[in-house]
Amino acid sequence: MDLDLSSEQQEFQKTVRAFVDDAIRPNAERWDEAHELPMDAVKQMADLGLFGLPFPEEYGGSGADFLTLCLAIEELARVDSSLAITLEAAVGLGAMPVWQFGTEDQRQQYLPPLATGEALAGFGLTEPGGGSDAGATKTTARLENGEWVINGSKSFITNSGTPITKFVTVTAVTDSPGGKKEISAIIVPVGTPGFVVGKSYRKMGWWHSDTHELSFSDVRVPEENLLGDRGEGFRNFLKILDDGRIAIAALAVGLAQGCVDECVKYSQERTAFGQQIGSFQAIQFKIADMAMKTELARSAYHRAAWLKEQGRPYKKEAAMAKLYASEIAVDCARDAVQVHGGYGYIEDFPVCRHFRDSKILEIGEGTSEVMRILIARELGLPQS
Ligand SMILES: Cc1cc2nc3c(=O)[nH]c(=O)nc-3n(C[C@H](O)[C@H](O)[C@H](O)COP(=O)(O)OP(=O)(O)OC[C@H]3O[C@@H](n4cnc5c(N)ncnc54)[C@H](O)[C@@H]3O)c2cc1C
Missing domain, CATH: 2.40.110.10 (Butyryl-CoA Dehydrogenase, subunit A, domain 2)
Structure with missing residues (x-):
């Protein structure tokens, strides 16, 4: 059993993390205020090859595995969920159906501009x-x-x-x-x-x-x-959603990790009653729980992605990863605001944005209720 990322995946993760720290972090709040997709950021993501990760080179992609795409989504979401969902939807919902279900003509016509990030769908x-x-x-x-x-x-x-x-x-x-x-x-x-x-x-x-x-x-x-x-449109789309759920779990893990990172930093800087708030056990326990849940959610989505890569059934595991990761992301964002006190309610602090960005994770690409229905169905429980 090997739970490590491959050396290529580790290198790629480092590259994306550095890109996010340099090019995304300083701008995320400003972009959010503008309420508009920043096309220069999309261009930079495209230049990094993010939109073509899971597609073969002949269609403008780089032939990476699905976990590599998820790692990119997770790294973006640590800092900027709007750009993370832009990538997730562009690849998973825009391009993937063409790759999976398109004719050769359709692949050749539609995939290359999507894989290179020149176009979105x-x-x-x-x-x-x-x-x-x-x-x-x-x-x-x-x-x-x-x-x-x-x-x-x-x-x-x-x-x-x-x-x-x-x-x-x-x-x-x-x-x-x-x-x-x-x-x-x-x-x-x-x-x-x-x-x-x-x-x-x-x-x-x-x-x-x-x-x-x-x-x-x-x-x-x-x-x-x-x-x-x-007549296969609905069935095909359900297949697309199974993959999308792993990717949304990755996005949720990124957001949760972003909350942990911000809390570790803030609890060392902020003092109350003459001490760093990070020395209070109440704060430590909150952050320790956030870190534990984030790690468990990460394991869940890595396993679902691994099952998919092995060609084994993964519907239940994808639903579990999405359900768990999205719910702990909401928990982590709420607790991260609490750790920041009043400043957590102010837009200058990233946890405020993470809190607003977290709720949709329990809704998009299948609500938490739908995830529970799917898991129950996979367990063989009687259906109403
Ligand atoms: C920002 C954003 C981006 C999105 N992007 C896309 C996109 O690109 N493409 C796309 O097609 N969709 C997209 N969606 C839609 C999203 O997938 C749906 O909102 C989601 O699937 C829920 O559907 P609904 O909003 O109609 O809620 P409803 O289906 O009306 O559900 C309302 C409530 O009832 C519950 N419910 C429904 N049925 C049952 C049941 N059988 N048992 C128990 N509870 C049930 C739900 O869980 C929910 O709590 C997006 C949504 C948002 C907000």
Whole structure:
């Protein structure tokens, strides 16, 4: 049993950590205040090769393993969750469906600009009427004279409205010839008439990540924009979400680690009653618990990523890692604010931003309730 990262992974982690400390940390608060995805930071992440990590070189990637991508997401999230989710969604939701389910033509056409970070793509599954019950999709796509005609709307779609967004893949009901309801995934290029990107949401956190509502009104795209087999859109997307959950767990671990780092620093600087607050057992126990939970969550996502790499089942482990890591991230962020006292409530201190950024982790890419349902199902418990 070898629990160490490989030497390549360790080197890569050091490189990303140095990049985050130099280029991201000094700017994260300013970017958040601006409520806009900083395209110069995206460019720097692209130059580092982050957007192409898990894709083969022939498509502009570097052929790294999935854990390496997760390490990059974790390192970013230590300091800046908005950029971490930008990377996670770009690779996991934007490019990965093309890589996993696209035809060779689609891979060659769409993957290289995504893998090099010149372009971004989004994936639209969630609708205003519901995200957890994604099978209840209302958006429709009917085939007419060799074109899909799409009508409907999607909510909360990450990376869908940036200056370099090239397309969004949407799930839509495509009634099969027999009249049976089926869901398919279709690539919709930005700028297609009838495809409207709504204005940015005013979010609790992830202020400088890009999230929009999308609407589709008689949007026409060629029949060959179908991604994956017809009727397989929903099933394929569930596979994408299994990987996404490991990546979100990595993001949560990064945020939790960022909270630990800030608390260790602050509790040595701040004094009360003539002592460093870090000498109070109440503070020590809080930080020790935060560090322990973070380490356990890290082990959970590393194991899920390892199972995936081995080609073994990992659905349950991915759900467990996502559930545990997101819940401890919220706990750590809340405790980190407490350790900082009143300053924890002030935006100048990173834990304030971490606190706002943590809650979505229990919601996005499957809520905590949905994770528990999945785990119970994998354990063979009866389903209602
Ligand atoms: C910032 C942000 C970015 C996002 N990015 C994307 C994206 O890029 N693409 C995309 O498709 N989606 C995206 N989402 C959507 C996200 O995945 C959904 O919000 C999430 O899946 C929950 O769906 P919902 O909001 O419709 O909540 P609902 O499904 O309406 O759930 C509401 C509550 O009911 C609970 N619930 C629902 N069903 C059950 C059940 N059977 N048993 C018990 N409890 C249940 C839920 O757990 C939750 O607590 C994003 C969301 C946000 C906020």
